[in-house]
Amino acid sequence: MFDILQKDKNSRARAGVIHTSHGTVETPSYAIVGTHAEVRAISPRELLDAKTQLVIANTYHLWRTLGEKLDLFEGLHERMKLPDTVIMTDSGGFQVFSFGFGREHGVGKVLGGEKKKASDNLTRITEEGVFFTNEEGEHFLGPKLSMEIQKKLGADIIFAFDECTSPEHDYAYQKEALGRTHRWANVCLKSHEIPFSYSRELENGKARDEQMLYGIVQGGMFEDLRKESAKYIGALPFDGFGIGGSFGEKKMGEVLGWVIPYLPEEKPRHLLGIGKIEDLFLGVENGIDTFDCVIPTREARHGGAWTAKGRIDLKKNKFKDDGEVIENGCGCETCTAGITRHQLREMYKLKDLRAGTSVTIHNVYFFNTLMGRIREAIQNGNFLEFKDRFLSQMR
């Protein structure tokens, strides 16, 4: 269930609350990524101390890892030791891209970065779903199975299985893939209505926990396809909506502008896989309620720490004698403990995993706190001023 508390007068931004069986999320909010049912490098305690309200795990990876054990899975809240935290699962639709055309085209979902070397496409996409190839052979994941797995995983918010496309796909392909994603959306909805058959819960005689199902809008960077998709998906009885697929670095705002007006105002909207600071402001301004992105956690392990002035790379020589904490005045455990930049640099150099832990704690806190300030600004009616002020202080 989603309540909107405040709408911004000068933009599409809104502040709200998502209620689930395992707690609430204040929106706008940032989902911290815990692909394999754990947020890398930090403990559940540290995750919560860093003000996390929302976490996202991954259907494809858990399915591959758990295998047979999926039927005995205790549920994500128990597994992740987060009984009162809202958890999402991505459907596996992103892996269609990351194992498929993402490799073949050597690109990420946001066009504009560095291109990698092209490699083998490990997917084969059919009308019913997708064949993924790995060392063990070929395995099939489609909308129906994704829904079944997500029910067993037991997240509060689950996503329809979609085909995430590459930013390099042309119009014809995007259109073709969009048709599939739309047909799969219906399969997902239908599957979601079927009574939950998770044996453990039936034995206990408990009603299954509510799962909100989000549909996903695709369409690449093409205006008519994006609008068509938003119209189509937006009209289906989903509990919320994800906006997925490929973006141009400079086109994200434009794409959101095409899509959002067709999505029901009263339902929550999630921007899939997006999470740089500028993108968060852009998303919120255009009416996005939740985000998820690996940036805070992945970059922390690679040396990147976020501050109000932007990202700093703690591995760099210039921090060799820097006795400051990552960010002065920051309330995260790492900064309040007084761990300095040069100490962190030293830890990275020594491959001491505590560097990644310390900086993950900081980054997660940073992004969660930023979302808190955005919510506050919306509530106070000065979101756009806050946005301008915040972005102008970044280098």
Place this chain on the structure above:
RNA sequence: GCGCAGGUGGCAGAGCGGUCAAUUGCACGAGACUGUAAAUCUCGCGCCUUCGGGCUACGAAGGUUCGAAUCCUUCCCUGCGCA
């Protein structure tokens, strides 16, 4: 003192007549990272360059050869063994 094994770019360690400014790893430096095959990956790493190339280099000095890090001689140094 004798015998043996060695001395290669910041380090370790390949190469053993031309395709060697020299494999590789580490260290170092720069850059990536947006629904996590990522605690990962890419690039650079003698000096100079108009990016074609030029110069100085494999302990030192001589020599053989069209050509030497690679072969020979002497010297210096290191490790191990024997005295």
